Amino acid sequence: MFLGFLSPALASLLLDSLTQTAVMVSVSxxxxxxxxxxxxxxxxxxxxxxxFARPLLNRVVGxxxxxxxxxxxxxxxxxxxxxxxxxxxxxxGTSAAIVPLTVAITPLFARLxxxxxxxxxxxxxxxxxxxxxTPFQIIVKVIIPEALxxxxxxxxxxxxxxxxxxxxxxxxxxxxxxxxxxxxGYQRFMPEVMLVVVAxxxxxxxxxxxxxxxxxxxxxxxxxxxxxxx
Amino acid sequence: MNALPQSADFAPPEAAxxxxxxxxxxxxxxxxPAVGPxxxxxxxxxxxxxxxxIIGRSGAGKSTLVRxxxxxxRPTTGRVLVADRDITAxxxxxxxxxxxxxxxxxxxxxxxSSRTVAGNVALPLEVAGLSRAEIAGRIPPLLDLVGLxxxxxxxxxxxxxxxxxxxxxxxxxxxxxxVLLCDEATSALDPETTEQILSLLRDINRRxxxxxxxxxxxxxxxxxxxxxxxxxxxxxxxxxxxxxxxLAFPKSAxxxxxxxxxxxxxxxxxxxxxxxxxxGPDTDPVLRIVFSGDYAHQPVIADLIHRFPVEPxxxxxxxxxxxxxxxxxxxxxxxxGEAHLSxxxxxxxxxxxxxxxxxxxxxxx
Ligand SMILES: Nc1ncnc2c1ncn2[C@@H]1O[C@H](COP(=O)(O)OP(=O)(O)O)[C@@H](O)[C@H]1O
Ligand SMILES: [Mg+2]
Numbered sequence: 402m403f404l405g406f407l408s409p410a411l412a413s414l415l416l417d418s419l420t421q422t423a424v425m426v427s428v429s430x431x432x433x434x435x436x437x438x439x440x441x442x443x444x445x446x447x448x449x450x451x452x453f454a455r456p457l458l459n460r461v462v463g464x465x466x467x468x469x470x471x472x473x474x475x476x477x478x479x480x481x482x483x484x485x486x487x488x489x490x491x492x493x494g495t496s497a498a499i500v501p502l503t504v505a506i507t508p509l510f511a512r513l514x515x516x517x518x519x520x521x522x523x524x525x526x527x528x529x530x531x532x533x534x535t536p537f538q539i540i541v542k543v544i545i546p547e548a549l550x551x552x553x554x555x556x557x558x559x560x561x562x563x564x565x566x567x568x569x570x571x572x573x574x575x576x577x578x579x580x581x582x583x584x585x586g587y588q589r590f591m592p593e594v595m596l597v598v599v600a601x602x603x604x605x606x607x608x609x610x611x612x613x614x615x616x617x618x619x620x621x622x623x624x625x626x627x628x629x630x631x
Numbered sequence: 632m633n634a635l636p637q638s639a640d641f642a643p644p645e646a647a648x649x650x651x652x653x654x655x656x657x658x659x660x661x662x663x664p665a666v667g668p669x670x671x672x673x674x675x676x677x678x679x680x681x682x683x684x685i686i687g688r689s690g691a692g693k694s695t696l697v698r699x700x701x702x703x704x705r706p707t708t709g710r711v712l713v714a715d716r717d718i719t720a721x722x723x724x725x726x727x728x729x730x731x732x733x734x735x736x737x738x739x740x741x742x743x744s745s746r747t748v749a750g751n752v753a754l755p756l757e758v759a760g761l762s763r764a765e766i767a768g769r770i771p772p773l774l775d776l777v778g779l780x781x782x783x784x785x786x787x788x789x790x791x792x793x794x795x796x797x798x799x800x801x802x803x804x805x806x807x808x809x810v811l812l813c814d815e816a817t818s819a820l821d822p823e824t825t826e827q828i829l830s831l832l833r834d835i836n837r838r839x840x841x842x843x844x845x846x847x848x849x850x851x852x853x854x855x856x857x858x859x860x861x862x863x864x865x866x867x868x869x870x871x872x873x874x875x876x877x878l879a880f881p882k883s884a885x886x887x888x889x890x891x892x893x894x895x896x897x898x899x900x901x902x903x904x905x906x907x908x909x910x911g912p913d914t915d916p917v918l919r920i921v922f923s924g925d926y927a928h929q930p931v932i933a934d935l936i937h938r939f940p941v942e943p944x945x946x947x948x949x950x951x952x953x954x955x956x957x958x959x960x961x962x963x964x965x966x967x968g969e970a971h972l973s974x975x976x977x978x979x980x981x982x983x984x985x986x987x988x989x990x991x992x993x994x995x996x
Pocket of ligand 1: 662663669687688689690691692693694695696
């Protein structure tokens with residue numbers, strides 16, 4: 402296989418690192434989506450003039466989100482170690498890295514989802530209000546489905562950012578591709594390892610972006626298209 | 632009141648007995664106190680089964696007015712009663728349930744791009760809590776009603792403007808409302824499609840007895856389908872009544888000028904400039920005659936020439952149809968008419984025609 406030019410030991414190390422990255426990215430992505438979407442919805446609907454206007458709550462949540470987003474990830478990882486210990490029992494290792502990754506990425510996805518949902522035409526929301534929909538029905542049946550192409554694009558950006566953040570997880574012993582690249586490629590001066598790591602990351606990001614673009618297109622019915630896929 | 636014969640089409644005999652579908656009582660709405668009221672002390676009654684047109688220029692407050700009826704906008708003062716129920720007093724679940732009795736369609740259709748035609752029509756039924764099976768049974772007749780039976784699986788992006796508005800209508804009717812509100816429903820459509828949508832609305836009005844409130848800045852929409860009309864100007868109701876009467880005899884100058892694109896109440900400027908208020912030694916009187924109903928078919932000019940030694944000269948005129956009633960306004964200069972003026976007006980009045988002297992013009996050499 403393509404890792405053939407590396408020693409078997411290194412190759413297996415690479416595979417382990419890839420697995421660690423995959424675990425960190427996918428678990429924190431799922432958590433970020435589950436937590437970030439409601440957060441994004443909250444940021445939209447509590448805006449003054451929107452369906453669940455709560456200006457004070459909106460301000461508080463918005464400030465909190467900005468606070469996390471302006472904290473550098475490397476500082477965040479260290480700063481929330483007590484929280485990590487509380488949640489997973491330890492502050493080192495792959496599962497420990499998932500906590501800071503999730504905390505850091507959730508506000509990003511929340512903001513991206515918020516932006517997509519803010520774009521939903523007020524007229525659609527009014528049409529739903531006019532037929533007697535509750536705020537919850539408007540969120541679930543109108544705002545989220547209508548914003549889905551934008552939300553999917555936000556998921557893509559979130560995943561790509563997660564891959565980037567996850568390379569710093571070595572700081573808390575999280576392992577992963579970034580950690581491997583630094584330890585072998587840089588500290589032990591094995592440029593071929595660094596190269597392979599970077600190559601894998603590039604491919605990973607490309608695959609995510611491509612899949613994300615396709616998914617966003619598939620859920621977008623705003624533009625007329627030829628009816629061959631249905 | 633109204634001296635003209637009522638058209639059978641517009642005023643069914645049982646109309647008087649029916650309870651009003653909508654009553655606005657001294658309705659007022661102010662967004663910004665510094666700007667002043669957008670709606671100012673509006674009272675009107677919409678009878679059951681009426682097609683009630685509200686016309687006015689852009690910014691007159693028409694949208695705000697209809698939006699008060701289903702409480703998308705909360706009135707600042709006054710009350711809105713729909714089927715004798717005070718909408719202004721409702722909130723929460725009660726308001727939502729009242730809204731199911733009031734359908735609404737929009738200028739830009741406001742369809743969900745994420746749902747198919749069937750999905751869009753299903754939305755109000757889902758919201759109302761119907762089961763999947765019940766919803767599935769309700770969709771086909773609704774799509775049949777608006778002529779889109781073959782488009783159930785299409786997305787709005789695949790439809791024309793007229794088709795989108797048909798989906799809007801099907802969605803608005805899904806919960807069997809007693810009232811349909813239309814906010815500039817045809818303003819984004821070309822004349823031919825407008826015609827089709829209006830005829831669909833008229834058809835639905837007749838078949839289902841649905842009360843329709845229709846706001847528009849297009850006079851011809853009102854002319855074509857409204858049984859009653861109100862004219863809104865800067866948030867005030869300046870004219871209101873049976874469409875034919877308002878068009879034939881507008882009381883206010885504003886309404887008169889607003890209607891002038893449709894009915895020849897106002898003279899074109901070159902003719903207007905020649906008009907004098909007082910008669911002179913060599914002037915001819917100018918007579919405006921409003922023809923309505925059957926009288927539009929009478930040979931009035933020939934009759935005048937036959938009976939009086941006058942030479943009628945047509946300055947301006949137009950005949951239009953309001954619903955299926957002809958309405959004509961004709962402005963004549965009566966050569967040698969000054970001496971016989973009162974006799975002529977008397978004669979026309981006896982025929983049942985509305986005639987009035989609006990001025991005098993100098994006889995051309
Ligand atoms: N939500 C709002 N906030 C402030 N002003 C508004 C709002 N909606 C409408 N207006 C104002 O009310 C007036 C009437 O608007 P509208 O009812 O949309 O008129 P129309 O439908 O007759 O064109 C306009 O001057 C408009 O700027
Ligand atoms: Mg408007």
